[in-house]
Amino acid sequence: MPRRPLPRRPGRPRIHTDKRAAQAAASRAYRRRKRRSVHHKSNSSEWYTPRDLIDRVLASIDRAGGQFDLDPCAPPGGGTVPAARYYTREDDGLLLPWTGLVFVNPPYGRQIAAWTDKAIAEAARGAHIILLVPARVDTSWWHRLMEAGGRPEFIRGRIRFGGPNGTRHSAPFPSALVVLPG
Numbered sequence: 001m002p003r004r005p006l007p008r009r010p011g012r013p014r015i016h017t018d019k020r021a022a023q024a025a026a027s028r029a030y031r032r033r034k035r036r037s038v039h040h041k042s043n044s045s046e047w048y049t050p051r052d053l054i055d056r057v058l059a060s061i062d063r064a065g066g067q068f069d070l071d072p073c074a075p076p077g078g079g080t081v082p083a084a085r086y087y088t089r090e091d092d093g094l095l096l097p098w099t100g101l102v103f104v105n106p107p108y109g110r111q112i113a114a115w116t117d118k119a120i121a122e123a124a125r126g127a128h129i130i131l132l133v134p135a136r137v138d139t140s141w142w143h144r145l146m147e148a149g150g151r152p153e154f155i156r157g158r159i160r161f162g163g164p165n166g167t168r169h170s171a172p173f174p175s176a177l178v179v180l181p182g
Contacts, residue, residue: 047105047108047161047162047169048075048079048080048161048162049079049080049081049103049105049132049161049162050080050159050160050161050162051080053132053155053159054080054081054082054103057103057130057177058082061101061130066082067082067083067084068081068082068083068084068100068101068102068103068130069083069084069085069099069100069101069102070083070084070085070086070087070098070099070100070101070102070103071083071085071086071087071102071103071104071105072087072093072094072096072098072102072104073087073093073104073105073106073107073115074086074087074088075088075089076088076089080162081103081105083103084100093118094114094115094118097122097125098118098119098122098127098129099122099126099127100127100128101127101128101130102119102122102127102128102129102130103130103132104119104129104130104131104132105131105132106131106133108133108134112133112134112141113139113140113141115131116131116133116141116142116144116145117141117144119131119145119180120144120145120148120180122182123148123149123180123181123182124148125182126182127182128179128180128181128182129179129180129182130177130178130179130180131145131150131177131178131179131180132159132175132176132177133145133175133176133178134171134173134174134175134176135152135154135155135173135174135175135176136173145178145180148180149180149181150178150179150180151178151179151181152176152177152178153176153177153178153179154174154175154176155174155175155176155177158170158171158172158173158174158175159171159175
């Protein structure tokens with residue numbers, strides 16, 4: 001017995017008349033979705049900390065002089081974090097010592113675990129460290145921060161980071177400040 005076509009619903013045109021065309025269209029749509037990353041990659045790892053966030057952090061710790069001792073992840077020229085010393089990409093802050101009050105806004109790519117491990121090691125040596133990181137509580141680096149005594153402060157809303165050319169973009173993820181006392 002031949003199959004009868006399903007009656008058309010009003011207002012909804014039939015896109016594909018045969019099953020093979022429908023499967024091909026579904027396959028193309030699936031491949032397009034698979035090409036998109038769930039981690040919202042950026043072409044640049046240069047995203048500057050908003051100055052209002054820095055000011056709030058400095059006010060909350062009542063820092064004399066209104067600056068940090070070190071920013072080990074500074075862009076060329078120092079960026080937005082007021083600090084007595086800066087390490088740029090060329091200096092490689094992962095290899096140099098951190099002392100005093102340190103503000104760390106690490107690159108958020110695959111290397112974030114190396115930066116958080118360095119922060120843990122330097123806090124164990126006496127540095128007082130404040131990290132601005134994505135609130136990815138399901139990652140192993142996050143758990144290592146918490147096991148090392150990190151105290152998270154989750155930031156309400158999404159941070160609007162500044163780009164190297166003056167643009168501002170909201171982070172596609174929640175963020176947290178994590179304090180590692182030295």
